[in-house]
Amino acid sequence: MPINNIVNIKTKASEIFIGEGVFNVLTEYLRPYKNSKIFILVDENTLENCIPEFLIQNKALNNAEILEIDSGEEHKTLDICYELWKTLADYKADRSSLLINLGGGVIADMGGFIASTYKRGIDFINVPTTLLSQIDASVGGKTGVDFEGLKNIIGVFNEAKGVFIYPDFLKTLDKRQMLSGYAEALKHGLIKNKKYWNILKQGMLSDSENWVELITTSINIKNEIVINDPLERGERKLLNFGHTIGHAIESCSLKNDKIPLLHGEAIAIGMICESYISNSVTELSAGELLQISSLILSLYQPYQLDESNFHQLIELMEHDKKNENNKINFTLLSEIGKAHFNVNIDVDLILESLNYYNSLLEKESA
Numbered sequence: 387m388p389i390n391n392i393v394n395i396k397t398k399a400s401e402i403f404i405g406e407g408v409f410n411v412l413t414e415y416l417r418p419y420k421n422s423k424i425f426i427l428v429d430e431n432t433l434e435n436c437i438p439e440f441l442i443q444n445k446a447l448n449n450a451e452i453l454e455i456d457s458g459e460e461h462k463t464l465d466i467c468y469e470l471w472k473t474l475a476d477y478k479a480d481r482s483s484l485l486i487n488l489g490g491g492v493i494a495d496m497g498g499f500i501a502s503t504y505k506r507g508i509d510f511i512n513v514p515t516t517l518l519s520q521i522d523a524s525v526g527g528k529t530g531v532d533f534e535g536l537k538n539i540i541g542v543f544n545e546a547k548g549v550f551i552y553p554d555f556l557k558t559l560d561k562r563q564m565l566s567g568y569a570e571a572l573k574h575g576l577i578k579n580k581k582y583w584n585i586l587k588q589g590m591l592s593d594s595e596n597w598v599e600l601i602t603t604s605i606n607i608k609n610e611i612v613i614n615d616p617l618e619r620g621e622r623k624l625l626n627f628g629h630t631i632g633h634a635i636e637s638c639s640l641k642n643d644k645i646p647l648l649h650g651e652a653i654a655i656g657m658i659c660e661s662y663i664s665n666s667v668t669e670l671s672a673g674e675l676l677q678i679s680s681l682i683l684s685l686y687q688p689y690q691l692d693e694s695n696f697h698q699l700i701e702l703m704e705h706d707k708k709n710e711n712n713k714i715n716f717t718l719l720s721e722i723g724k725a726h727f728n729v730n731i732d733v734d735l736i737l738e739s740l741n742y743y744n745s746l747l748e749k750e751s752a
Contacts, residue, residue, distance in 0.1 A: 393602050397525055397609055398616050400545040404601055408550040409443040415511065415548050416446050416484075423483040424450040425474065427497040429457035432489045435558035436515050440488060443552075450486070451477060455493075459640055459649070462492045462531050464540065470500050483508050487546075490516035491523040491649065495538065498529030502544040512546040515555040517567025518650055521574075521604035524549045526612045526622075535641060536705050537633045543617060553597045564591050565685060566650030569628075571600060573657060574607040576678065577624045580723030582607070587681055618708075623727035626708055627717040631739070632656025634702035638695050647689060654686045658746070659739035663731055664718040666738075674722050679746055688747045691740050699740070700733055 392405040403411050416424075424447060428437060433454055441447055453473060455466055474483070487497030487510060494512050501510035514520045530541015556564065568591060575583030582603055590596040608625060615622040636652035647655075661678045664670035691699075709715045713730040720726060 395605055395609060398613050402524055402549040404551040408552050412550050419484045423479050425453055426450050426486045426488055427453045427493055428488050429455055431457050432515050436488060436555055462496050464531055467500055471504055474504055481505050481508055485510040488513045490519045494519050494523040495529055496531055499531055499541050502529055502542050509547045512549045514551060517556055517564050520551050520601050522570045525605050525609045535637050537637055556597060566648040569650030569654045571604045573628055574604045576722055577627050577725035578607050583722055624717055624725045627725055628653045628657035628660050630703055630706055630716050631659045634699045637702050638698055651686055654682045655743055658682055658743050662739040662742045663735055668718040668720045668726055670719045690747060691744050696737055696740060
């Protein structure tokens, strides 16, 4: 229940606060660090759009050091980590220091990893500013970076001391960024909650009055799964629906496209492809496959998959960290709201699903 317009969700080892008044709670969280060095990690977008409001709301941080990196998945690398570790060392950050990650998923993933490894671990707090980071990176304790074109291949599980979600930060985003986050919400409905999926189908982005409900529902779905399986040995793999193919498409786009796909855009394509596979393997009905495909195509810009890249996509899937025994591992749907993990799929069916997505685009443009 919201108290003073703040929703509080307890995770395995942390707490998430959602609402207009979250920075009043953050003030209390900062008290133990009043004699410590505090650093705020941002990119150019949050430096321009979020830092002014953030510092006005949190006057205790006026003396914090601001660390800026370039935005984008292409900068989520060990080279950038090296520069940030060096900067922390140059500022003589000690084990009592605090890192505040103010930004989207890249900032949360990389900032959490940097804090977790600097001097064997310093405390960090996440203040997610995008819809994607608010409903996805905010819970679960996954931190990490990409390596050699492979998504999140280096990292650790470690939860933030606290997560503070200020919905008004979403007003700084364009439609494309909001839709990128919406893909993860759609995934939450598809794997666990048909009622939520049906609400999402009606649209929850255009009216800011819906945002707290959207964020809270998605976090609760993910948090329930993560609490049962924090280290992704079983049930947490449900959250990978759309990601085996989606991550490969995202990595391929990052390498080949002048303007790469955003994470959620790639996952949206992955969900169509993996729904097609579900129809073939786990008995997702043709009607629900059509429903999923139609909704996603209505929301996201078409992206033709280049057949000359299919071999590269399969290679990327073969390197997916969720695979076991050299088999490509999928989470698939048997119906909307019900998913199954650890389903091994042959390459031929994966290629068929990629062609299915392309065929839908051809029908749309005909």
